[in-house]
Amino acid sequence: xxxxxxxxxxxxxxxxxxxxxxxxxxxxxxxxxxxxxxxxxxxxxxxxxxxxxxxxxxxxxxxxxxxxxxxxxxxxxxxxxxxxxxxxxxxxxxxxxxxxxxxxxxxxxxxxxxxxxxxxxxxxxxxxxxxxxxxxxxxxxxxxxxxxxxxxxxxxxxxxxxxxxxxxxxxxxxxxxxxxxxxxxxxxxxxxxxxxxxxxxxxxxxxxxxxxxxxxxxxxxxxxxxxxxxxxxxxxxxxxxxxxxxxxxxxxxxxxxxxxxxxxxxxxxxxxxxxxxxxxxxxxxxxxxxxxxxxxxxxxxxxxxxxxxxxxxxxxxxxxxxxxxxx
Amino acid sequence: xxxxxxxxxxxxxxxxxxxxxxxxxxxxxxxxxxxxxxxxxxxxxxxxxxxxxxxxxxxxxxxxxxxxxxxxxxxxxxxxxxxxxxxxxxxxxxxxxxxxxxxxxxxxxxxxxxxxxxxxxxxxxxxxxxxxxxxxxxxxxxxxxxxxxxxxxxxxxxxxxxxxxxxxxxxxxxxxxxxxxxxxxxxxxxxxxxxxxxxxxxxxxxxxxxxxxxxxxxxxxxxxxxxxxxxxxxxxxxxxxxxxxxxxxxxxxxxxxxxxxxxxxxxxxxxxxxxxxxxxxxxxxxxxxxxxxxxxxxxxxxxxxxxxxxxxxxxxxxxxxxxxxxxxx
Ligand SMILES: Nc1ncnc2c1ncn2[C@@H]1O[C@H](COP(=O)(O)OP(=O)(O)OP(=O)(O)O)[C@@H](O)[C@H]1O
Ligand code: SF4
Ligand SMILES: [Mg+2]
Numbered sequence: 001x002x003x004x005x006x007x008x009x010x011x012x013x014x015x016x017x018x019x020x021x022x023x024x025x026x027x028x029x030x031x032x033x034x035x036x037x038x039x040x041x042x043x044x045x046x047x048x049x050x051x052x053x054x055x056x057x058x059x060x061x062x063x064x065x066x067x068x069x070x071x072x073x074x075x076x077x078x079x080x081x082x083x084x085x086x087x088x089x090x091x092x093x094x095x096x097x098x099x100x101x102x103x104x105x106x107x108x109x110x111x112x113x114x115x116x117x118x119x120x121x122x123x124x125x126x127x128x129x130x131x132x133x134x135x136x137x138x139x140x141x142x143x144x145x146x147x148x149x150x151x152x153x154x155x156x157x158x159x160x161x162x163x164x165x166x167x168x169x170x171x172x173x174x175x176x177x178x179x180x181x182x183x184x185x186x187x188x189x190x191x192x193x194x195x196x197x198x199x200x201x202x203x204x205x206x207x208x209x210x211x212x213x214x215x216x217x218x219x220x221x222x223x224x225x226x227x228x229x230x231x232x233x234x235x236x237x238x239x240x241x242x243x244x245x246x247x248x249x250x251x252x253x254x255x256x257x258x259x260x261x262x263x264x265x266x267x268x269x270x271x272x273x274x275x276x277x278x279x280x281x282x283x284x285x286x287x288x289x290x291x292x293x294x295x296x297x298x299x300x301x302x303x304x305x306x307x308x309x310x311x312x313x314x315x316x317x318x319x320x321x322x323x324x325x326x327x
Numbered sequence: 328x329x330x331x332x333x334x335x336x337x338x339x340x341x342x343x344x345x346x347x348x349x350x351x352x353x354x355x356x357x358x359x360x361x362x363x364x365x366x367x368x369x370x371x372x373x374x375x376x377x378x379x380x381x382x383x384x385x386x387x388x389x390x391x392x393x394x395x396x397x398x399x400x401x402x403x404x405x406x407x408x409x410x411x412x413x414x415x416x417x418x419x420x421x422x423x424x425x426x427x428x429x430x431x432x433x434x435x436x437x438x439x440x441x442x443x444x445x446x447x448x449x450x451x452x453x454x455x456x457x458x459x460x461x462x463x464x465x466x467x468x469x470x471x472x473x474x475x476x477x478x479x480x481x482x483x484x485x486x487x488x489x490x491x492x493x494x495x496x497x498x499x500x501x502x503x504x505x506x507x508x509x510x511x512x513x514x515x516x517x518x519x520x521x522x523x524x525x526x527x528x529x530x531x532x533x534x535x536x537x538x539x540x541x542x543x544x545x546x547x548x549x550x551x552x553x554x555x556x557x558x559x560x561x562x563x564x565x566x567x568x569x570x571x572x573x574x575x576x577x578x579x580x581x582x583x584x585x586x587x588x589x590x591x592x593x594x595x596x597x598x599x600x601x602x603x604x605x606x607x608x609x610x611x612x613x614x615x616x617x618x619x620x621x622x623x624x625x626x627x628x629x630x631x632x633x634x635x636x637x638x639x640x641x642x643x644x645x646x647x648x649x650x651x652x653x654x655x656x
Binding site for chain 2: 218219221222223224228229230232236241314315316
């Protein structure tokens, strides 16, 4: 078990190093940082001086290690456009994205698992069929269209919810939260649904098919033969077994929620890192783009790691296998 | 005679299909006394498992009981509401399935599964239930039961798992245990032990047993009576010794010729040419007539029902006169 965990952690670190390399290469080779810093009036001597200062004359590996060292200390360079440290800009924007992604993920998991279980248990029911049919629409419509539709119905026609922005936020330490004001809570509903809808349907369909599979197994039949209650069978025995394979996919989906936040943030003008990234692209603000890339990768890798470790908590067979392999 | 523990009357099980309903079990009737072990044999597809599933109320849809009745101690149980039937499963009728590797939920410990079963049916505290669970495991021969109870299914061998399954089937003290090929999936070396444990434990808990198997040898050693099934019907039913020594139904005679020995584990019926008809084309009259070496005209037109002959019942026109004689005297 421990051996496995350590190996997984090392793998994660390796992946992050690779991503760091890509981000660094962007920095180093896409557009010349010296030109970006010095502007039009420059002499060859200026350029050489700055190159030296920035360490650009060091061998490539040395530069890379320095870059990583800086990144680890939260020093991600300076935004070309805003002239402020990238880490500062990201720290300002991150709460908006994390809150949006968190609410979306919660929505996707709660409704995905709930409706998945419901449609599996009531396999032939009218409601279950209706939900399954509707879910096809959820999977096939592109995110921005769903966003626009929701805005049209709930913001424009009904006027219940705001169509853009985050509402009022409250600062707690360095974190600005929208959860504590009414307008903040209202503002997050539409973007969160837009962002999580696809993942929700995906999780729902997966849970449903896994659950149907599990309900056909011998141990469920045996559980029935032991006279256990329907509740105990559906929610104790079947659901737990269903969740084992569902966890990986769910983890990946949560990762992609963060990544896909770009689109939703653009549609709803949500002031998060996704919107920041879109703006950075327009201005070829390489440090911001590189930092965003690394941030997303760290999230992905972390979520994957957590998912893998969760397996151990849920499935006792794995710990046995892994420790057997470990020796 | 006192009420039998279990009484199955004219049980018919059908499956709707696109080409009309298929009758998989057709008019099965038998009684089972308290404490009795009834063996059920027959070729694959004879309807053994379906009969067992119907008794415990676990037929997989679209299969369903089309007609007939099932009584447990005189109470009808085939038409109970799902919740009433659930209370009977595990509590009054236990079941052991074929494959112990898949019968146990891999994500729960043995203790979880035993205690859950016990507490579903008996008013016991967690502690008392655990004590009972350990006792049950000990009884079925799990070494160091008080320690092993907290292990997961994958930590046990196939044979040990089937012992756990038996403990689970007996957990709430049922009056009847249905064991559907309980050793087929096991290594040959442990099959005999498992049958011994099953029989010994059921006897000790005072449970009757319906033992479904392909293995006449097992039935010869374990059962009091045997029901031979063919094409969804009982061909012959009666005391094991008598049937083994002197089978009356031509199909049973063939079957007795195929009792496997340890050296040759062949459960196919080599002695009888041909194979059991598919459900969709069971011939009119006696379903065995295409393969029967004693077949005569009547067999091809009229279907024989069970005819009492001495201590047993035989579904074969050869014994029609016996019935007439029996009825006359
Ligand atoms: N879902 C189903 N749909 C149609 N026919 C079915 C279905 N389930 C079972 N049957 C048929 O019912 C018949 C009896 O099946 P059953 O499982 O009772 O046989 P069995 O005697 O237990 O055989 P085995 O020794 O192989 O276990 C078989 O012919 C089978 O094809
Ligand atoms: S009824 Fe006829 S065909 Fe059927 S077993 Fe008896 S003799 Fe053979
Ligand atoms: Mg069977």
